[in-house]
Amino acid sequence: MTAVLVADCVSKSFGGRKVLTSGTLRAFPRQLRVLLGLNGSGKTTLIKIAAGWLSADSGAVHYAGTCYPAAHLSKLARQGLFYLPDHDLLSDAFTVRRQLKMFRERFNGGDPDEAASQMGIDGLLDRRPSELSGGEKRRAELAAIFVRLPRCLLADEPYRGVAPKDAEDLTAAFRALAERGCAVVVTGHEVPTLLAAATHVTWCTAGTTHELGSPAEALRHYEFSRQYLGPRAFRAI
Amino acid sequence: MWPNQILLRAYLLRGVMIWLGVRMIVAAIVSLAGGSPLQLSAATSLEVVAISVILGFVEFSRRRERALLANLGVSRLILFWICLFPACVSELGVRVALGVAP
Numbered sequence: 071m072t073a074v075l076v077a078d079c080v081s082k083s084f085g086g087r088k089v090l091t092s093g094t095l096r097a098f099p100r101q102l103r104v105l106l107g108l109n110g111s112g113k114t115t116l117i118k119i120a121a122g123w124l125s126a127d128s129g130a131v132h133y134a135g136t137c138y139p140a141a142h143l144s145k146l147a148r149q150g151l152f153y154l155p156d157h158d159l160l161s162d163a164f165t166v167r168r169q170l171k172m173f174r175e176r177f178n179g180g181d182p183d184e185a186a187s188q189m190g191i192d193g194l195l196d197r198r199p200s201e202l203s204g205g206e207k208r209r210a211e212l213a214a215i216f217v218r219l220p221r222c223l224l225a226d227e228p229y230r231g232v233a234p235k236d237a238e239d240l241t242a243a244f245r246a247l248a249e250r251g252c253a254v255v256v257t258g259h260e261v262p263t264l265l266a267a268a269t270h271v272t273w274c275t276a277g278t279t280h281e282l283g284s285p286a287e288a289l290r291h292y293e294f295s296r297q298y299l300g301p302r303a304f305r306a307i
Numbered sequence: 308m309w310p311n312q313i314l315l316r317a318y319l320l321r322g323v324m325i326w327l328g329v330r331m332i333v334a335a336i337v338s339l340a341g342g343s344p345l346q347l348s349a350a351t352s353l354e355v356v357a358i359s360v361i362l363g364f365v366e367f368s369r370r371r372e373r374a375l376l377a378n379l380g381v382s383r384l385i386l387f388w389i390c391l392f393p394a395c396v397s398e399l400g401v402r403v404a405l406g407v408a409p
Binding site: 122123142143144145147148152153155157158159160161162163164168169172173175176177218 | 308310311313314317370371372374375376377378379380381382383
């Protein structure tokens with residue numbers, strides 16, 4: 071299987087602090103990959119570089135067979151990439167319905183009403199995002215993704231501050247996207263939720279990345295368990 | 308790739324409002340300095356436009372709309388034009404209306 075997106079050996083420093091020395095992120099169609107790592111390990115930086123939201127000091131982003139030495143999200147988005155940032159995506163200047171329609175018109179996407187129904191926000195379409203709760207906002211953003219139907223989705227900490235029930239629905243939505251052929255990459259710290267959802271685990275540590283394989287293989291990984299999951303989980307294993 | 312009409316209209320209107328705010332502040336400062344508040348020099352007019360463009364970008368970031376726009380395929384260059392156009396046209400319009408050479 072060919073990766074639709076590869077952020078290849080990227081490095082990034084912030085004010086002399088090297089966050090990434092050689093990180094690689096791959097996204098494959100029909101896979102739900104999770105990127106795990108301690109706070110400050112470079113997960114968000116790597117996903118932002120892969121999305122073209124942040125420029126890398128070195129390395130390149132390959133998307134859909136094209137190499138982008140200086141990738142920009144707007145350019146990649148036109149080719150089917152969707153970046154879900156760790157903050158609110160939708161604008162408070164417009165209603166949710168209007169924003170879903172924007173994606174539909176722009177990309178000849180799916181039906182906004184159907185997407186809203188799928189995410190359980192039928193009754194909230196005519197509200198502005200500021201009138202929604204955190205979980206409802208996430209659902210609305212997922213509805214926008216279902217309208218867009220991207221080839222590749224990069225979601226930065228989508229489970230943060232989300233109730234367990236909403237988290238379950240988010241997982242179901244990510245799985246549904248992957249089943250439709252989308253390459254999904256998700257970051258976060260909600261280990262049980264993420265490992266239950268994932269088909270593949272990438273570990274970001276010490277400025278680089280390690281492909282750990284399936285969640286079961288990741289849990290058997292000595293250093294990952296010891297350094298990331300912590301002593302209790304490590305003893306359990 | 309330009310944003311759709313609804314977005315474009317909203318952002319152009321926002322650009323005009325930003326320009327109006329900057330224009331009023333600059334006019335007040337010029338007035339306090341003893342100059343004519345409406346008839347700004349060409350250099351000051353350019354500064355008004357430049358400040359309006361910068362504030363337009365700040366507003367996109369403050370409202371966290373840049374990720375949404377980028378996901379819609381709208382590039383930073385297009386955002387620059389969206390910020391520049393209303394400020395330029397409004398400033399030019401005022402200068403023409405007041406009979407000041409553009």
